[in-house]
Amino acid sequence: MKADVERGSALDDVDRWFLGGLDRAWGDTQLLCLPHSGGNGSSYRAWLAAAEPDVDVVPVQLPGRETRLAEPPFTDQPTLIAELTDVVRRAGFNRIALFGHSMGAVLAVNLCRALERAGTPVAHVFVSGHGGPSQRPEASFPTDAPDETILDALGATGAPNYEALLQYPELRRMVLRVIRADLGLVLTGFVAGPPVQAPITVLNGKDDPTPAGWDLDEWATMTHDTCTSHRLPGDHFYLVGQGEEVARIIRASLAGQPAPHAPGPPTKDEESSR
Template identity: 35%
Template sequence: MNWFHCHQPRPYAGTRLFCFPHAGGSASFYRGWHRDMAPAIEVRAVQYPGRADRRAAPLIDDAHHLAKLITDAMAPLLDRPVALFGHSMGALLAYEVARELEARGRGVTHLFASGRHAPHEHRAGDTYERSDDELVDELVRLGGVDRELMADPEIRELTLPAVRNDYRVDETYRHRPGGVLACPVTVLLGADDPEVTPGQAARWGELTRDRCGVRVLDGDHFYLVPRQDEVIAALSRAVAMTWLSTP
């Protein structure tokens, strides 16, 4: 199974950046990143089961189990330093993969968490139990989809099962106590994101013994689409700083 998409392999890159999509998203969300990222960074976009080229693979609705499977699949790609980026639900999974890698004695150089409150701040949710129309309303509210597109019954049939599953992953997640991360964390969010405030974003700092920075950019929950150049530049700088600070 192809867990990772890499549209532009860079065999001499100093770092592999694994990018985790949002709820209902797929690896194609990061297609432009392969082209625009700094040459020293190779992008590997995570493809969750049950969508796109992995549509036949069974959906997985438990974050801890999914993170372990992703970590298992990463094994052949750990021949160089690894950084993780995740947006929204993807930030949660990137965090759990970072924990899993550290537990296996293979840490990451940097964790980038985008558009999500810290994992240990539990917020109850029941979006995954709502009707299809209510689920579409939620997607439109966050700015991730076009309402007219989601009026198409075939599009709904193709997309909503994965979306509902991913909301279940996020909303039923419970943080497990344990050691904090050893890597630096950078949190990014949109100034008008209805899902997370700068104060909530700062709580990611409680999950690492290294430094944690918060960067707020103009935009809503999907600020990183129109601000892609700024996000990629920020990631490239942060990865470069990690290289400089490594003994």
């Protein structure tokens, strides 16, 4: 019961879900950025800085990270998506687009579907560093795996903070706590349900070893609209060096795109697939 009260209190303060808060002048489109496993919202401020001022980059700050370090992280994705849907709808954004890297790609598509079901349209979904919707790269080891196993997996992806994790025990403990919770999100995070109405853009690093053997075309089955794909130089964290090109793709995808309309009621086929 105490945990439920704490979650309710978090919903009373919508600002805490968005790094930088909501007290600022918004442009035409707000790009809500969802983190990778173990990641923080602040990463997007560097990765996608070039997207502004055309697009407002709004990192989503999940519990257990950075400014919300004292809060328990989520381990169940349906619960997280339900709360995110509520706070996003209450935030007063002008035009919503979603960007998610790795685990965040799954969060983005599931959040898009939930928002559309609630009558809130999404202009575009950008999924990065992840294979098709049925593939879950971070679930290659159990939530109780030894620290060394998780750290080795992070090193293999080229995680930008890997050396710092090895050097600073306190930082390592904080990140491992979040990663273990995020593995729970991954394990409860099938991209299930009907296709979304928003168009999808898929981005991956050419040298990323993670998507070897993945069927990236599977993303096309997740939208009633168009699905385009880009492969850029770099590994799993290609965003570190390719932020300007990713920002260009985002701006081009959103420029001139008409404002989306709230989706109508699902068809019988869509209802049966839920």
